[in-house]
Amino acid sequence: MTTFSELGLSERLVLRLTEMGIVDPTPIQLRAIPLALQGRDILGLAQTGTGKTAAFGLPLAQIMLAERGKPAPKSVRGLVLAPTRELAKQIHENLRAYLGKSHLKTGIVVGGQSLSAQANRLARGTDILVATPGRLIDLLDRGAVTLEATGFLVLDEADQMLDLGFIHALRKISDLLPENRQTMLFSATMSKQMNEVAQKYLTGPIRVEVSPPGKAADKITQSVHFIAKAEKTSLLKELLDEHREELALVFSRTKHGAERLRKSLEAAGFAAESIHGNKSQGQRDRALKSFRDGKARILVATDVAARGIDIPDVRHVYNYDLPNVPDNYVHRIGRTARAGADGRAVAFCAPDEASELRAIQKVMKMDIPVASGRPWEGVTPPSNQRNNRGNRGGAGAPGNKHRRPQRRGRGKPRAA
Structure with a gap:
């Protein structure tokens, strides 16, 4: 079993992970962390719940910890974009946990909170900023933050950002970022539009795929x-x-x-x-x-x-x-x-x-x-069904000789 130390993480971060009870890297972490530490752009494809936050968060933390000096006023050194407030908050909490009591300044900007208060916090400069695209655009339009010195970009759950209509916001943000940067894009699915986004944002990326897009966890x-x-x-x-x-x-x-x-x-x-x-x-x-x-x-x-x-x-x-x-x-x-x-x-x-x-x-x-129930018209019934309701197959399945009677009042479906 490969350890976090063998992936190239510093002793400080490995100790912090041990304190958090995190010992064994997940498959996406095993493949992404060494590449990220080498400065490579990464296109990561993995289902939810596989440890993607640590896959980009730990290398980002190590890179930021190694840099000297303080961020300039209103500037951001590392930017993480997430589609929802909840995910942004989760990422921010994880990053703070990885960093422990370090000198780095982390920040989060999402909708539903005071723009003025967020602008005031950004005025001092930020090492790592986690943001939703819409709120970041609001702050950029106010001149409250600049991305001219942002050398590290992460797009997490990029497919949902497209689903939520953030494509124009992403294009605007991209135009404000320096070309010489390291970018990591993570997604659970890979559509044609996602390929186009990857081509625009990433330079010579390494594709890291630990499960087929659209596949759920085996358990x-x-x-x-x-x-x-x-x-x-x-x-x-x-x-x-x-x-x-x-x-x-x-x-x-x-x-x-x-x-x-x-x-x-x-x-x-x-x-x-x-x-x-x-x-x-x-x-x-x-x-x-x-x-x-x-x-x-x-x-x-x-x-x-x-x-x-x-x-x-x-x-x-x-x-x-x-x-x-x-x-x-x-x-x-x-x-x-x-x-x-x-x-x-x-x-x-x-x-x-x-x-x-x-x-x-x-x-x-x-x-x-x-x-x-019975599949509605146009829905193909599964070829292999079991007889336990609520498990893998169940009562009411077509062809089940021992199925329970249809519950009253639940509607009579058309046969497939």
Whole structure:
């Protein structure tokens, strides 16, 4: 087993990792860290939950620690861009943990907070800045920060930045960065547009791929329930009741839908919180803390949380609504089975979501096992199904001679 020392990390950082209980590098760290320390541009492809933050954060920390002097006023030496506030905050916390009590000044700028306060903090200069693209553009437009001295750039979860419409912001930021820099781009998926971004940002990059794009962690047990839309909430409550003491993430497509679902779960006696775009940053932080601490066992979220939650104890992910963007399914279920743990991902598919399920299965290159109901028209049933509801296959699957009767009121699907 290769150690962090053998990857080229300094004794100081290795000791800090040991204090944090981090001993063995993950596959993405094994491959990316030595290349990053050599100053190479990297295109990293890996599923969520594989340790990408340390793969770029540790080399960045070591490079910054080796530099002398202080950053000039308003300048940034190393920039990390992330698509959501939650992910940016998580990255910033990890970087601060790696650096310990060093002299380096780290900063974070995200939406939902005072622009003036952020500008005042940036005025003194920053060694490593973590930012969301939109808020960074706001500060650049105000002249509160300059990227002329930025020698290290990281684009984390770059595919979601494109999904969220940050392509124009990224182009504007790119034009303000020096050409002579080291860049690392990390993504869980690789689209045609992502290839174009990589060509624009990276120079002679080394491609580091530890799992095929669109592939979920091996320890995630997936299943799908074919169910009428009006019956989704009752089924969700039934399934949640089977593991009340375990943490569960429930994904809703809309902000209003997430809030309605949280209230419905609370009324049924579940300890639930919600996180979505209508929540202030303080509310989102408090909801995540309650969920992380186990005070709330259920977190209802929109895709704003799909890349920003790193809680190893999440055992269940429910896709109450299937995502419009199939790649988001991979990111959603990647919130479970983290750090080698087991996890369970359950999807609900209403008749009007059949096309979304087909797109997801195409990206995943697999048929998701049926837990209950019969596939809607146009959805190919899995070829190998088992008979346990909610596991790999299940009751109600076509051709299952011993399936349970369809629950009343759940809608009668059309046969495939």
